[in-house]
Amino acid sequence: MRNLTIDIGNTNSKVAVFEDREMRFHEVFPSIDEALLKSLITEYDVDCAILSNVNHAQDGLVTFLQANTRYIPFSVEKNTGIQNNYKSAGTLGLDRWAKLLAVHRLYANTACLIIDLGTCITYDYLSADARYDGGSISLGIQMRFNALAHYTGNLPHLKWDRNTEIPAGTDTQTAIISGVLQGVASELEGFINQKYKENDTLKIMVTGGDARFLLEQFKNSIFAPQIIHDPYLVLKGLNEVIAFEYV
Ligand SMILES: Nc1ncnc2c1ncn2[C@@H]1O[C@H](COP(=O)(O)OP(=O)(O)OP(=O)(O)O)[C@@H](O)[C@H]1O
Ligand SMILES: CC(C)(CO)[C@@H](O)C(=O)NCCC(=O)O
Ligand SMILES: [K+]
Structure with missing residues (x-):
């Protein structure tokens, strides 16, 4: 069975086609429209489709998928065996839920801390016995640069270059870069250490467009051997909903 999985984030949209659990196609787009979906559905002879959208609603896309595929509505009700204790399950981001479903399948009976460095940075913990009690939502890297410029009179807007090392803050520009990047690095270390102390x-x-920042920062840390980079966690989780029910 060929499944079209779609992850509409706040910056980019990610699309993949799976044949059962094998990924056949993957691409990142600034946005997606019916023409794009139509070409994928035809080229890959898609059977089922599933969508997570944490951006503004795109009802047209849903209507299109309903008409052209076997469309599977995604919600936290689609559950492969996680005990979900999130108190506002109805407002849990479906991208976060999809990642939990993915790690539940890929690393069953293993405690997992999922860190997504995207538009926002999120932290979600799934215990070895598949209990989810929630996590944290924090500002993404570029968002921090944007906010410093937006809420001040004097700070310039900097677009983050992903290759920059964390500088010493010796002038305005480097002070901002240092504050944002060292701030994120310390935050990541704090969240990881907290869980690592409970279970080493x-x-x-690690997933998301800025995942490499974490990989680079912690490549020599004590927990480096436990870090796994998977850019496709949301899409794999979406596919798992279909694979679990229909394969
Ligand atoms: N206007 C913007 N606001 C926030 N981040 C931006 C913006 N433009 C580019 N970015 C970059 O994109 C990153 C997030 O998007 P990216 O696609 O790389 O990750 P993602 O995991 O797909 O995010 P999302 O799923 O939230 O769209 C940011 O951290 C930043 O580096
Ligand atoms: C936190 C984001 C923006 C991360 O993409 C998304 O998961 C979302 O919109 N969540 C809704 C709030 C919540 O997860 O409780
Ligand atoms: K909002």
């Missing part, structure tokens, strides 16, 4: 065998699953 946990896996640290």
